[in-house]
Amino acid sequence: MVLHVDNGMEVQEKHKIDFDFREKLDVIADGFRHNYCYQCGACVADCPSHNYSESFNPRLIMLKTLLGFEDELVQPDSEIWNCTNCYTCSERCPQDVRPVDIIIALKNLCVKTGKAPDSIQKISQAVMESGITTKATSVTERRRQELGLNPMKTYPVEDLKKIVEGE
Amino acid sequence: MKYIPFFGCMMTTKYPWFEAAVRRTFDNMGLELVDVDGFTCCPDPIYFQAHDKMEWYTIAARNISLAEELGHDVITTCSGCTATLSEANLALKEDPELKEKINKRLKKIGREYKGTVNVRHAVTVMRDDYGMDRVAKTVTHPLGGLKIAVHYGCHLLKPSRVMRVDDPDRPTILDNLITAAGGRPVHHDKTLLCCGRACMDNSISDHMVMDILDNVVETRADCMGLICPTCFDEFDMGQLILGRKYKKKFDVPVIYAFQLLGLAQGLKPEEVGLHLHKVKVDRLFEKAAG
Known part of the structure; x- marks a missing residue:
């Protein structure tokens, strides 16, 4: 079965429609507004990723979410990883779906099911181990000193470990 | 305050x-x-x-x-x-x-x-607490009409429901700061385009960055003026990387908004680290001075 959507683009229905997938996503933080999507396509025209790569289409991502195409969306090479997080779609959406937040919920699901790209774990690990994302290099302190800035402080990594461990 | x-x-x-x-x-x-x-x-x-x-x-x-x-x-x-x-x-x-x-x-x-x-x-402190007119009064070395291609980036403005900084489609806050510093802000077709950093597929973000740089060159702006260090990464260092990768030359200096303000307030270029940028900015000061 082929689903015909805008501009002659097609979605191959490779998998069974699974409406339970919505509920899976509903329980992830801020991951429930896809249920408001009525597929108007207002999110598409100004989406930068769509304008530079036709295979990225926020409306199709919302449609696949509603239909429960989990195998396609929840993958380390899923198109969701090409979202720029620019939030233009959230500005345009008349239904307050906030597509970026749904895409982030899908990404969270990728992490929970071990299907996220390695780069995600690398960054989250860096924060948990050092307290920061962009690590200082050998020139950082010298530069700070030259600019008259105080030296870097230590980061309370132990506190971070305690607060991220569940509720 | x-x-x-x-x-x-x-x-x-x-x-x-x-x-x-x-x-x-x-x-x-x-x-x-x-x-x-x-x-x-x-x-x-x-x-x-x-x-x-x-x-x-x-x-x-x-x-x-x-x-x-x-x-x-x-x-x-x-x-x-x-x-x-x-x-x-x-x-x-x-x-x-x-x-x-x-x-x-x-x-x-x-x-x-x-x-x-x-x-x-x-920047909202400049506009809402201190006031752009007072900012202008702190300027001792106006930027001499330097033509600055403004780049807002995404997260200063969007989602506007959260950020509440400015109109995401017609922002003015950086333009007004640059004007207060004696610069001349200019816009182009891609002024509000994302720098693409979050994309996993580099071929998407590469073309976003190059499109923006091409547009900046077309406006004959002296430099880009921006507010986000990630955008800075994409346009300063990124310019060299993309230049090599796609055999192109842009030569667009990129300057952070508070560096521009600092210069206008009489700080020396090295006090705001301009000598540390990958794309050299020296010629701008010759222009501003002359």
Whole structure:
């Protein structure tokens, strides 16, 4: 079965429609507004990723979410990883779906099911181990000193470990 | 007025001269920055948020709770930190259930998020607290009509429901700051385009960055003026990388808004780290001086 959507683009229905997938996503933080999507396509025209790569289409991502195409969306090479997080779609959406937040919920699901790209774990690990994302290099302190800035402080990594461990 | 600065990771480690520019310009205007010990990464709104949104909210709430002890507003200088801390602050203020969940986690280290301070980007202090007309009065070395292609980037403005900084489609705040500094802001077709950094597929972001640079070149602007260190990364260092990869030459200097203000207030180029940029900016000063 082929689903015909805008501009002659097609979605191959490779998998069974699974409406339970919505509920899976509903329980992830801020991951429930896809249920408001009525597929108007207002999110598409100004989406930068769509304008530079036709295979990225926020409306199709919302449609696949509603239909429960989990195998396609929840993958380390899923198109969701090409979202720029620019939030233009959230500005345009008349239904307050906030597509970026749904895409982030899908990404969270990728992490929970071990299907996220390695780069995600690398960054989250860096924060948990050092307290920061962009690590200082050998020139950082010298530069700070030259600019008259105080030296870097230590980061309370132990506190971070305690607060991220569940509720 | 006193403010608690949140410089984040990138501006403390990779681009400390942006931190210096903010500290010096705030000092020039008599705006006091009160430093707080114990801030961590905001955490990063792209990768860390993609990792786990509840953890992302929790670490952000911990950072905000440190500022709440002093009771001054948090001033962010990186668009990424602005995005994370603003969204977490709003979400926790709007949703008591979420706040309770996060506070259960924070309790383990004896902290509590109360929702008593605002998170604001430093440029909003210029416009809303200090006033652009007063900013203009601190200018001793106006930028001499330097033609500056403004680049707003995404997270200063969007989602506007959260950021509440300016009209996301017709922003003026950076234009007005540049004008106050004696520069001439210019726009082009891609002024509001994303720098693409969050895309996994580099071929998408490469073309976004090159399109923006091509447009800047076409406007015959002297440089780009921007507000986000990630955009800076994409356009300064990125310009060299893309130049090599696609055999193109742009030669567009890229300058952070508070560096421009600092220069206009008479700071020396090296005091705001201009000599550390990958794309050299020297010729601009010859123009401004001459």
